[in-house]
Each structure stands twice: as C-alpha cells, then as structure tokens.
Amino acid sequence: MDETTKTPNRTPADEALTDLILSLFRVNNLTLTWGDRLVAPLGLTSARWQILGAIVAAERPQPVAWLARDLGANRQNVQRIVNDLAKEGLVRFEPNPHHRRAQLVVLTDKGQQTYDAAIRLYNPRVNTLAEGLPIEDLETAGRVMKALRKKFEAEENAEEQS
Template sequence: MPDETDETALLIADVLEAAGALRRLGERTAGAEGLTQARWQVLSAVSEHPLTAPQAARRLGVSRQNVQRVANDLVSLRLATYEANPDHRGSPLLTLTPSGREALARVTDRAAEQHRTLFAAVPDEEIRTTRASLRRLLTELDREEGVEGTR
C-alpha cells in the first residue's frame, strides 16, 4: 500500500498528465476553428473588457512578451484591435472586433461540446468534489508563492 508521500507524488503526476492532455485537446479545438490555443486564451482574457498586454498576461499567468506577440497576431488577423488607454499612453488596450467575438464564440461552443462528451461518464458530484480539492490546492500554492487572495 503506498504511503501518503507516494499518493501525493502520484496525484501531482496525474494532474500534470491531465493538464498536458487538456492542452493538446485545447490546441486541436482551437485549430479546428483556425486559431491556436494561445490566441484563444488571449481572446478569452479580453472578452469581458479591454486589457493591456501586461494585464492579460497576469490574468493568464504567462509572460507579457508572449501575450504581446499573440495580441499583435490577433490585431493583424483583425480579430482584435488596440484602443487608446486613458490611464497609460504607452500601453494600449486590446479589445475584440466583431470577427474576434465570432471566432471566440465558435471555439468556445466547440469546446463546450467536447467537454460534455468528455465528462459524460463522470458524475457531477465527482466533478464538484475534484474541483473543490483542486481549488484548495491552488490556494495553498498561492500562499506558498506569497500571492494571497487570487483564487
């Protein structure tokens, strides 16, 4: 019978494996709609209200440079546009165009259908319990990193 340390190590391995599989699924899902997962994530991050590249990067937990590159791609594809930022002249706000909103809706709908199929065999209560456990783990990770109250 494995001890607690073994169970913890196995849980971490399972979470990382699941994260990798979900990233691959996300890339296929986005690709089916002519996007990359990174473009999908940035579109989603700025879908509620315009954000600067640094704000979107913080929200996504990635580098500002990566978000800036993706944002520039989205603008060149006419899925997003830059607006003047009244709070910071040198850091424009990224906002979705109507085409960007349509692309985001298509990929989000496709993902929702895949998730329904993927989780059909898992009872809702099991999903809620697993999510609650992961949220507690994320809170502890935030505390470890010195980032209070982000979850």
C-alpha cells in the same frame, strides 16, 4: 505507489499531492493537444483560444499584463500571442486612460465571431467528456485546483517580495 518508490520524509498527503501534480502535468499536455485539434479549423491554438476567452471573461478591456495575470501566464508570451491576434484582426489595441504605454486589448467583431465558433465546437465535446463523471467529483476537483492555484500564487508573490 508502492513502498519501495516512496520518498523518505514525505507524508501521505505529500505523496498524494505529488501524484496529483504529476497527473496535472499529463492532463495539461493532453488538454492543450485536444484544444489545439478542436480549434485548428478556426486558425486558433489552445493558447490563442485561452487569450480570447480571457478577453471575453474580463468585465472591461484590460492591458496584456492583466490578461497574463488572470491566465497565470508569462506576460511576454501573452504579448506575443496578442500581437499575432491583432495582425489577424481578432483583437485591436485601444488607448488606456490610466497608463499611456499599456494599451487595452479589445476583441473585434471577427474575434468575437471566432471565439463564438470555438465555443460551438467545444460545447458538444465537453458534454461528451463530462459523461460518467459525477458532478460532485468535478466540483471537488475544481475546488482543489483553485486552492492549489491560490497556494502557488501566494508562493510566487512571496518570492517576488523577497
């Protein structure tokens, strides 16, 4: 960024973070488009694939609200997608012994097979994407993303409590 486009009262760190955030917006959009194309043959979208992944990653069945929290997503959007996945037989709902109304979301055999097929498509593609990117840079980027996520979550929690 040249001197004429800098915003007054911003530090170099502010400028660097702004550049990073703008890049993240663009990379996020490109990643979602890439993912949509990758899993389209399986009848999935990036959003559906993400939710299947969150279900797989969870240590035990979770209600939609918890899946949404883990994804950093809107609960209503996750509920809509989970309902669609249930209609397609990829997930099912089970009673939640801790909450009568918040049913647990469970992957079906068909859902597991679909998720596994997505991973089989993903692995060679991610290997290609990783080529030429130093592992140290990837690890640093991951740490920065996790730190930013924590800061955004803390800010969101503070706003909810005020």
